[in-house]
Amino acid sequence: MIYQGKQKIWSDYQKEIPDDHWYYVRSCIRQNFFPASEKMFLEICRNVLGKDFHENEHHTTCGGIAYHCDTIPQETAMTIVARQFALMTEAGYENYVASCITSFGNYTEILETWHEFPELEAKIREMLWKSCRKEFNKPKYLAHSSDLIYKYRNEIAEKAKFHLINKETGEPLRVVEHIGCHYSKMFPSKGVGGAEYPYVLTGMVEAWGGNVIDYPERRHCCGYGFRQYHVKANRGYSLSNTHKKFESMAPYKPDMIITNCPGCPYFLDRWQYVIAEMEGKTYGENGCGIPVLTYEEVAGLVLGYDPWDLGLQLHQVAVEPLLDKIGIEYDLEDKYKGIDKKDLLKPELPTSIKCF
Amino acid sequence: MKEIIVIIGGGIAGLEAASNLLKLGYSPIIIEKSDHLGGHVANWHKLFPDLTPAKDLVDELIASSKDANIFLNTEVSFINRLKDSYNIMLSNGISIITKYILMTTGFRLFEASKKEEYGYGIYNQVITNSDLEHWFNTGQDKRIDESPMNAIGFVHCVGSRDEKARNSQCSKVCCITAIKQAIELKEKFPDAQIYCFYMDLRLFGKKFEDFYTKAQRDHGIHFIRGRVSEVGENIEGKVIVKAEDTLAGKPIKVTLDLLVLMSGMVCNPDSSKTASMMALPIDSDGFLKSSDNVFRITASPKKGIFYAGACTGPKTVPETLAEARSAVLDIHSHITSQEK
Numbered sequence: 001m002i003y004q005g006k007q008k009i010w011s012d013y014q015k016e017i018p019d020d021h022w023y024y025v026r027s028c029i030r031q032n033f034f035p036a037s038e039k040m041f042l043e044i045c046r047n048v049l050g051k052d053f054h055e056n057e058h059h060t061t062c063g064g065i066a067y068h069c070d071t072i073p074q075e076t077a078m079t080i081v082a083r084q085f086a087l088m089t090e091a092g093y094e095n096y097v098a099s100c101i102t103s104f105g106n107y108t109e110i111l112e113t114w115h116e117f118p119e120l121e122a123k124i125r126e127m128l129w130k131s132c133r134k135e136f137n138k139p140k141y142l143a144h145s146s147d148l149i150y151k152y153r154n155e156i157a158e159k160a161k162f163h164l165i166n167k168e169t170g171e172p173l174r175v176v177e178h179i180g181c182h183y184s185k186m187f188p189s190k191g192v193g194g195a196e197y198p199y200v201l202t203g204m205v206e207a208w209g210g211n212v213i214d215y216p217e218r219r220h221c222c223g224y225g226f227r228q229y230h231v232k233a234n235r236g237y238s239l240s241n242t243h244k245k246f247e248s249m250a251p252y253k254p255d256m257i258i259t260n261c262p263g264c265p266y267f268l269d270r271w272q273y274v275i276a277e278m279e280g281k282t283y284g285e286n287g288c289g290i291p292v293l294t295y296e297e298v299a300g301l302v303l304g305y306d307p308w309d310l311g312l313q314l315h316q317v318a319v320e321p322l323l324d325k326i327g328i329e330y331d332l333e334d335k336y337k338g339i340d341k342k343d344l345l346k347p348e349l350p351t352s353i354k355c356f
Numbered sequence: 357m358k359e360i361i362v363i364i365g366g367g368i369a370g371l372e373a374a375s376n377l378l379k380l381g382y383s384p385i386i387i388e389k390s391d392h393l394g395g396h397v398a399n400w401h402k403l404f405p406d407l408t409p410a411k412d413l414v415d416e417l418i419a420s421s422k423d424a425n426i427f428l429n430t431e432v433s434f435i436n437r438l439k440d441s442y443n444i445m446l447s448n449g450i451s452i453i454t455k456y457i458l459m460t461t462g463f464r465l466f467e468a469s470k471k472e473e474y475g476y477g478i479y480n481q482v483i484t485n486s487d488l489e490h491w492f493n494t495g496q497d498k499r500i501d502e503s504p505m506n507a508i509g510f511v512h513c514v515g516s517r518d519e520k521a522r523n524s525q526c527s528k529v530c531c532i533t534a535i536k537q538a539i540e541l542k543e544k545f546p547d548a549q550i551y552c553f554y555m556d557l558r559l560f561g562k563k564f565e566d567f568y569t570k571a572q573r574d575h576g577i578h579f580i581r582g583r584v585s586e587v588g589e590n591i592e593g594k595v596i597v598k599a600e601d602t603l604a605g606k607p608i609k610v611t612l613d614l615l616v617l618m619s620g621m622v623c624n625p626d627s628s629k630t631a632s633m634m635a636l637p638i639d640s641d642g643f644l645k646s647s648d649n650v651f652r653i654t655a656s657p658k659k660g661i662f663y664a665g666a667c668t669g670p671k672t673v674p675e676t677l678a679e680a681r682s683a684v685l686d687i688h689s690h691i692t693s694q695e696k
Contacts (some may be wrong), residue, residue, distance in 0.1 A: 001589055005469070005477035196472040196586075216588040216596040251591045 001214055006197050013184075013194035018141050021052045023093035025084060027063040027100035030262045030294075036311035037296040038099050041145050044299055048049065049152055053097075056087050058121040064102040064182075068222045068226045074113075078124045079131065081110050086134035094138035097148060101261040104144040105182025108190050111138060143188075144183060146260035146295050150192055150200045153207040161304030169329035173255040175221070176290070177201035178245075180261025181221055185214050185335030201258050204295055208302050210255075217248035217335065223271060223315040224263035242271040245285050268292045269316045276352035287354035289317035301328060308334050316356045318354075332356060358383040359691055362444055362452055364630055365426075365460035367395025369665025371417035372680035373458055374424040380688050385425040385452060387432060387444075391628065393418050395462050401492035403673055404536040405563040409610075413673070429627075435633040438670060440626050442634070442660065456660050456687050459644060460680065461627035463666040466515030466523065466619045474511060474617055475587040481595045481612070482587060484619045485530070488537055505548045505613035508541055509597055510534045511584050512554040516620030525641045527620030528670040533563050534618050535571045541614075542575045550577045551610060553584050553599050561672060580608070581626065587615060602643075621670040634658055643669045654683040662687055 022045075026038050026306045045051045057354055062084065063077035088096055114121035115164060149156070164173040179198045184191025192198025196219070202212045221228075223242035228234045247266070257264040272289040276282050284290045292315065293301075300310045312319045313335045323330055335356070337343045349355045359382050363370045366480075375385040392398055394414035403410050427448060436443040438500030442456045468476035468484045475482045480499050483491075491497040512534055516527040531554065538550045557579070561564045571577040582600040585607075590596055595612040623642035631644055636656055639645035644667045647655040654662050664683035665676040 002478055002480060008469070008477065009472055194472065197478070214589065216590050218588065219586055 002254070006086045006199075009197050010193045010199040013189065013192065013199070015143075015147070015190065015192055016141065017048065017052070017147050018095050019106055019151070021093060022095045022097045022143070022148070023088040023091055023139075024053045024055045024145070025059050025062070025096070025098050025103065027098075027103065027262045028056070028065070030099060033266045033312060034294050034297065034311060035314065036300070036309065037294040038145075040296040040300045040305065040310060041099065041149070044156070044296070044303065045148065048085075048303060049155055052233055054093055056090055056091060059087055061085055061107050062098070062100070062103040063215075064100070065230075065355060067106065069101065069230055073126065075120075075124065077106065078110050078113075078120070079127045081107060082124050082128040083132055085138060086128065086132070086136035088139065088264055089135070089137045094137065094140040095143070096141070097143045097145050098227045099145045099262075100262075101144060101180030103183045104142070105180075105186055107142055108187050110186065111142065114138070140183070141331045144191075144200075144260065146183075146200050146204075147192060149295050149299055150203050153204045156299055156302060157207045160208060160302045162326050162328055163301055164205060164208045164256075164298075164302070164326065166323070166325045172209055173322075173325065174204045174213050174216075174251075174252060175210040176213050176215070176249050176254045176257040176262050177266070178218075178222060178259045178261075178288060180259070180264055181225075183260060201260055201295060202230045204298070208298070213249065213252045213254055215249045215252050215285040217245045220245050220248070222259075222261070222264035224261075229263075229267070239271055239274060242267055243275055246272070246275065249290075250283050254290050255325060255328060256298075257290055258295055258298050259292060260295050264321060265294050273350055273353050276350070280352065282353050284317070285321060288321050289353050291317050291319045291322040293313065293319070301326065306330070306334075308337070320356050358452045359456065360385060360452065361456040361458060362387065362442075362454045362685060363458045363665070365395070365462055366390075366393040366426065366428070367460060367462045367665065367676075368397050368414065369462065369667075369680040370395075370458070370460035370490045371421045372415075372677045373460060373664055373684050374421035375417065376684040377687070378421065378423050380684065382445055382688075382691075383425070385427070385454075386421070387427050387430050387446060389429070389431050391429050393426070393428070396465070396486075398675060399486065399489060399493070400615055401489045402536065402540070404532045405500075405561070405567045407536070407540075432630050432633065432675075435469070435537050435630070437634070441593075455499045456662070456691070458662045458664060458667050458683055458687065459627065459630070459636075459656070459667050460663075461624050461630060461644075461667045463621040463643075463670065464520065464624045466527075468514055468617045468621045470521060471514055471518075471617070473586045474514065474584065474615075475589070476617055479587060479589045479595055480593060480617075481589075482615045482617065484617050485537060486619065488541075488616050492540060500614060503603070504687075505541075505545045507549045507551070507610060507612045508538075508545070509584075509595070509610065509612045509615045510538055510552045510618060511615065512552065512557075512618050514617040514619050515622065516618075517555065523620065523622055523641070525620075525643075525670060526558060528558070528560075529672055530618040530620055531559060532561065532567065534616070535559075535567055535577070537616065538577045539567075539571055539575055541693055542577060548613070550575075550576060550578045551597075551612075553597075554579060554581055561674075573644055582608075607613065621666060624667065634661060635659065639668075641669065643667065654679060654686050 016029040188195035400410035
């Protein structure tokens with residue numbers, strides 16, 4: 001692999017990301033899957049870096065999942081998005097950042113569609129007015145929240161308490177980066193690094209001390225793919241996609257996987273258990289799986305937040321081997337304790353894949 | 357005094373034109389930007405379909421045009437239109453006044469790295485058709501391992517017939533060049549499986565179809581109709597190619613020791629730059645626009661300016677040479693009609 005070749009492509013796909021003053025919209029599923037990730041994003045941006053990030057409890061889903069599952073027409077999704085933009089406008093912001101990759105793709109697609117078909121934008125404005133009596137300005141800048149952490153990656157590195165380095169060997173951790181399909185595959189110029197060799201997560205990993213693995217199925221879907229999973233008959237297809245990725249990355253012996261999509265970390269994490277049950281095969285060391293983390297969780301670990309405050313106990317694959325490699329201290333006794341040490345009860349642990 | 361005819365471009369079109377102009381008693385002047393004559397063909401190894409050494413052709417053309425005035429490493433700085441002629445200022449400080457200019461500025465190979473999914477410049481074992489010819493000629497390319505290869509792939513239409521790459525034109529020569537190169541590689545690595553991934557096979561020229569049949573029948577080269585979707589690299593440094601086999605109706609994945617990208621012909625930016633000095637029109641494909649694409653392909657809309665070769669669009673070597681001779685006849689006819 002010729003690293004300089006990738007650098008040339010990365011230099012061609014840099015996007016303008018304002019440093020401050022963002023209107024933040026959450027994902028409709030991330031808080032269930034990885035509950036501390038969005039909290040950690042705001043914690044890092046607001047309290048660690050001192051930036052202005054505004055959120056509004058009145059915002060809703062972007063309609064992306066329903067749109068991609070063909071259960072609502074695009075005009076409905078557009079009107080939902082127009083309402084989100086109206087909330088941003090009312091709050092006095094012009095930079096819009098979405099926590100969800102599909103939302104980001106949805107917003108990008110809608111803005112591009114309105115650019116190409118202004119008459120459709122006019123129709124949506126009329127529909128929004130009739131339904132909600134709201135008006136909106138389009139965002140001046142649109143970003144995914146991983147774009148922001150990418151932008152702040154060096155500031156985070158300066159404040160880092162830990163690095164993505166194996167404390168025993170001193171070697172960089174081997175990291176698989178997995179980008180959500182809707183980040184840049186639809187509009188390569190809208191993502192940091194483009195579609196073929198996205199840099200957004202690679203930049204974070206490199207800034208925090210790790211090495212990214214380039215493996216053959218790097219671009220392959222995580223297996224979620226909406227209709228592959230939500231249509232029950234297709235779930236075997238979802239699982240086989242994930243299986244294909246793990247078989248491809250296994251020879252590189254990854255220490256961890258970092259992702260920037262709501263669905264990807266969930267399916268890459270949970271399907272490892274299913275593969276272990278079905279085939280008796282695990283991809284990590286000593287019967288464990290490969291830990292799968294969101295970029296906010298990785299940033300939180302690097303900054304020294306407690307792993308259990310980051311919600312890592314809600315992962316299927318045990319993260320302890322990764323914490324041990326980095327040298328992050330943790331108390332197993334606290335793993336299943338919530339706020340004020342409230343006992344959340346220890347779940348039944350599987351036998352097919354090693355968990356703690 | 358002999359009429360001076362300035363030929364811009366010292367590729368095979370320029371050389372063949374100069375040779376024929378000399379035979380007709382004119383004084384051709386060749387202006388060539390690079391340090392050698394023969395253009396792209398000078399870097400080629402063998403020519404289809406008879407595997408004629410490219411060097412033989414270029415040497416013969418250079419020998420037959422040796423009495424022309426030739427400026428290497430020279431560019432056109434600017435061109436002024438005079439009353440009935442042109443004043444051409446060269447980068448070496450020489451100024452030429454002529455009534456006739458023959459544009460033989462040729463083409464440029466599509467930059468394969470623009471098709472990011474194919475991994476040129478990213479993965480070590482991905483090369484272009486031009487790189488392969490260079491290796492055939494010199495035996496030198498760090499990316500090509502001399503040890504026996506098990507599998508080699510060719511991707512047709514790289515940057516050709518590709519609206520995403522903003523080149524809708526067919527490059528004409530890539531299909532037959534891929535077949536030629538596949539046969540040459542098969543002869544070097546007899547045990548290798550060779551795969552050609554194509555959209556259509558456009559084998560229009562003399563003996564082209566025979567060459568294609570020979571590649572399958574005598575050399576066992578596999579032709580797969582379908583586009584390559586992505587290229588990656590495995591832990592051993594081999595190239596992983598994913599494609600669709602549209603005849604079998606299924607996706608395929610192959611592991612290769614070498615992948616050759618058939619970079620197509622695109623317009624030469626130097627052509628456009630020189631054309632702009634004379635307000636010559638550019639066609640929708642970016643190549644120079646002839647007065648008429650059927651009857652007057654070597655004529656420009658400007659008096660005294662003529663075209664030959666791939667500056668007006670992709671062409672084979674025989675087509676380029678024939679067009680150079682045609683342009684010379686057009687110039688000759690024009691001069692003789694002016695003298696009457």
